[in-house]
Amino acid sequence: MSAAAxxxxxxxxxxxxxxxxxxxxxxxxxxxxxxIYWPLVQVLTWGFIxxxxxxxxxxxxxxxxxxxxxxxxxxxxxxxxxxxxxxFLEEMWARNLSNLxxxxxxxxxxIAALMIMSLLRLIIGMVPxxxxxxxxxxxxxxxxxxxxxxxxxxxxxxxxxxxLFVSGLLLRNGLGAESMAWTLxxxxxxxxxxxxxxxxxxxxxxPVSWMLPPTYVFEGLRALLLxxxxxxxxxxxxxxxxxxxxxxAAIGFMALLESARRQGxxxxxxx
Amino acid sequence: MVKESHSAGxxxxxxxxxxxxxxxxxxxxxxxxxxxxxxxxxLVKIFKGATAVDGISFRLARGSMTALLGGNGAGxxxxxxxxxxxxxxxxxxxxxxxxxxPAERYRVLHRMNFESPYVxxxxxxxxxxxxxxxxxxxGVEDVHGRIGVLAEQLSLRELLDRPTGRLSAGQKTRVSLxxxxxxxxxxxxxxxxxxxxxxxxxxWVRARLQRYRVERGATVLLASHNMTExxxxxxxxxxxxxxxxxxxxxxxxxxxxYGRRTLEEVFLDVxxxxxxxxxxxQ
Numbered sequence: 120m121s122a123a124a125x126x127x128x129x130x131x132x133x134x135x136x137x138x139x140x141x142x143x144x145x146x147x148x149x150x151x152x153x154x155i156y157w158p159l160v161q162v163l164t165w166g167f168i169x170x171x172x173x174x175x176x177x178x179x180x181x182x183x184x185x186x187x188x189x190x191x192x193x194x195x196x197x198x199x200x201x202x203x204x205x206x207f208l209e210e211m212w213a214r215n216l217s218n219l220x221x222x223x224x225x226x227x228x229x230i231a232a233l234m235i236m237s238l239l240r241l242i243i244g245m246v247p248x249x250x251x252x253x254x255x256x257x258x259x260x261x262x263x264x265x266x267x268x269x270x271x272x273x274x275x276x277x278x279x280x281x282x283l284f285v286s287g288l289l290l291r292n293g294l295g296a297e298s299m300a301w302t303l304x305x306x307x308x309x310x311x312x313x314x315x316x317x318x319x320x321x322x323x324x325x326p327v328s329w330m331l332p333p334t335y336v337f338e339g340l341r342a343l344l345l346x347x348x349x350x351x352x353x354x355x356x357x358x359x360x361x362x363x364x365x366x367x368a369a370i371g372f373m374a375l376l377e378s379a380r381r382q383g384x385x386x387x388x389x390x
Numbered sequence: 391m392v393k394e395s396h397s398a399g400x401x402x403x404x405x406x407x408x409x410x411x412x413x414x415x416x417x418x419x420x421x422x423x424x425x426x427x428x429x430x431x432x433l434v435k436i437f438k439g440a441t442a443v444d445g446i447s448f449r450l451a452r453g454s455m456t457a458l459l460g461g462n463g464a465g466x467x468x469x470x471x472x473x474x475x476x477x478x479x480x481x482x483x484x485x486x487x488x489x490x491x492p493a494e495r496y497r498v499l500h501r502m503n504f505e506s507p508y509v510x511x512x513x514x515x516x517x518x519x520x521x522x523x524x525x526x527x528x529g530v531e532d533v534h535g536r537i538g539v540l541a542e543q544l545s546l547r548e549l550l551d552r553p554t555g556r557l558s559a560g561q562k563t564r565v566s567l568x569x570x571x572x573x574x575x576x577x578x579x580x581x582x583x584x585x586x587x588x589x590x591x592x593x594w595v596r597a598r599l600q601r602y603r604v605e606r607g608a609t610v611l612l613a614s615h616n617m618t619e620x621x622x623x624x625x626x627x628x629x630x631x632x633x634x635x636x637x638x639x640x641x642x643x644x645x646x647x648y649g650r651r652t653l654e655e656v657f658l659d660v661x662x663x664x665x666x667x668x669x670x671x672q
């Protein structure tokens with residue numbers, strides 16, 4: 120391969136890394152099962168809560184439908200980030216990060232491979248669960264129509280931004296920062312108003328909530344299900360914030376990577 | 391100033407007692423290699439106040455095989471990490487095949503590779519899967535052809551479809567070596583490549599490394615504690631102690647200069663400061 124070709128983004132190197140994660144995933148059925156397990160537990164829990172609420176209240180009869188929809192969208196956000204971070208963690212657990220860092224693999228190619236794996240893991244985990252939601256609880260997320268790609272794109276972008284930032288922390292601090300991969304997104308659960316409107320929050324918290332892209336998605340979902348209105352303004356607001364968040368996460372990742380180079384933690388990454 | 395074998399630069403940087411000796415034993419012509427594969431100049435690495443590498447300089451000619459010899463904490467691995475662009479120097483300069491590291495690393499990383507028993511190849515993937523992935527990362531053209539050649543050369547054919555994690559230490563080393571040779575590197579960095587191997591397997595690995603270096607004309611830098619390995623493989627030994635170069639010469643010249651029969655004895659002299667004492671006495 121020519122030197123010029125080696126200095127540019129390479130789909131082949133990205134594909135090679137995706138192949139590595141795919142080999143890993145298919146080598147272990149518990150890993151595949153785990154992708155479906157937690158979303159299934161969640162959809163069953165919230166599905167039955169929705170049944171109960173719908174049977175006991177007039178307003179909540181309508182609002183109840185948002186619970187399972189919000190839960191599914193929350194899972195896209197959380198599982199998207201986890202899919203990104205777990206693929207990264209696999210390299211640390213395997214003590215393979217040094218091998219990647221001394222290869223011609225660019226950070227952008229590494230990130231692209233992690234994003235592709237995040238999508239693949241989401242598809243494996245979420246598609247069966249959304250079909251169960253249709254069969255058991257009569258909630259068809261695909262019935263959201265064109266709103267669904269808008270919701271999905273915004274949530275996945277946020278999940279990648281968080282995944283990217285967490286990966287930078289892992290590079291810099293090693294597996295001591297592993298818990299961030301599992302817990303950081305949960306900080307968004309109360310603030311992004313997954314299961315209730317922003318108006319429920321205290322006034323001083325609401326501006327914070329509106330600084331987070333998923334808030335726009337969950338408000339958009341409620342507008343669609345309760346008022347039958349697709350709020351394009353909310354989606355564009357989320358997209359603009361996501362651009363900021365992703366850009367900041369990418370800059371943060373590169374800064375943490377350079378810091379790891381200075382601290383010499385890349386050679387011992389995984390310890 | 392860059393330190394090079396048989397060069398005026400090396401002599402200028404040496405301690406006074408040793409400098410006289412070097413001048414006496416210097417060969418008539420001391421050409422500076424026009425195309426050094428690796429150039430290290432006044433390299434310093436400080437981790438949180440602790441100096442791991444303390445102003446070392448050397449140049450490695452293309453096609454040479456050199457050992458970095460030193461005890462634990464001497465700075466061998468840190469030096470190699472800076473040469474690979476994995477660690478940023480605190481100060482000083484590293485160039486590999488003309489590219490400044492780490493800033494210009496993507497110009498040359500596809501022409502380098504590294505092997506160490508401490509950096510594992512993913513255990514859950516089969517040997518073949520690992521080699522396919524790394525071949526993709528290094529841009530190897532004929533992936534399966536190259537894997538076939540390496541499998542033959544390194545006796546991996548029977549192991550290709552077995553999970554890497556289920557192999558013995560010796561077999562894993564052969565897999566790591568196959569990964570390191572996939573892209574036919576011009577610069578090969580090795581960190582204790584035969585550590586934890588039985589003597590027979592270690593000897594086998596050394597023979598393969600020697601053959602690769604001769605056939606490819608590759609530049610090899612080897613960090614090791616193993617004196618037999620260094621004596622057998624390397625034409626030059628850079629001895630490190632507490633991040634500094636204590637000595638730098640051909641193995642035979644070191645032996646005669648220190649009046650020792652083995653490099654291990656020379657190593658102990660350097661590690662315990664006897665070399666300086668002897669020079670001072672002279």
